[in-house]
Amino acid sequence: MINMAKAKYLEVASELKKRIEDGVYSKQEPLPDQEAFAKEFNVSRLTVKKAFDGLERQGLVYKQSGLGTFVAGEIPIKSQIDAPANAFTGLQNQLGKDKIKSKILHFSVEFPDEQMQRNLNLKANEPIYNIIRLRVYEDHPFIIEHTFMPIKLVPDLDEKILHSSIYNYIHQKLHLKFGHAYRKIRAQKPDQYDIKYLDAKADDPMLELEQIIWLTNGQPIEYSVSRNRYDARDYVLLDNNRF
The missing domain is CATH 1.10.10.10 (Winged helix-like DNA-binding domain superfamily/Winged helix DNA-binding domain)
Incomplete structure (x- = not known):
């Protein structure tokens, strides 16, 4: 059922x-x-x-x-830390609700700067959420997510939702659907957040995922940057030539 x-x-x-x-x-x-x-x-x-x-x-x-x-048959190079680079479901749905917890490092409402106005197609007087969360997987620090969302599209976001799943709130409570996303994956040097919250060493490579997500009507709903230590998570993409 x-x-x-x-x-x-x-x-x-x-x-x-x-x-x-x-x-x-x-x-x-x-x-x-x-x-x-x-x-x-x-x-x-x-x-x-x-x-x-x-x-x-x-x-x-x-x-x-x-x-x-x-x-499909077994993929020899597949590992437990692989994550689809083109998923829209959020960590709880990918890895299990009981395995993922969130610690709120920052949560504020502010007006977007010029860059965020361009990222989210907003006017200067349209407020946004500024959210930084540490995602914990099976009691180990996993990912730091820095997320910006327009309040007009995601109203009434609160700490209870942040401790659970923002994506489930968007899909199940607000009944909004993601349409497409642009994602950029790169290697970065660790910053102070990585060192403090992800137990990264000063010379540990960090994997960074920067993205903009649009709704099916073409409105951008999220700009975010996620970072994890090099040995915590891989991003993978399965290509299929169907012709």
């Missing part, structure tokens, strides 16, 4: 991932079609498609035009 408290496609993806890992579906063999899963889980075909898309980003399945969706 689908848990209505969680996005339906995530529940479908979680169940299919378990079946793949348990060997219910054989590697290099096609999965049942979307219509079959839609009937089984009592969801729409679009929900199943989104679940398939999420599994593809994780490298668990691959799609072939006109042939369907197939179970």
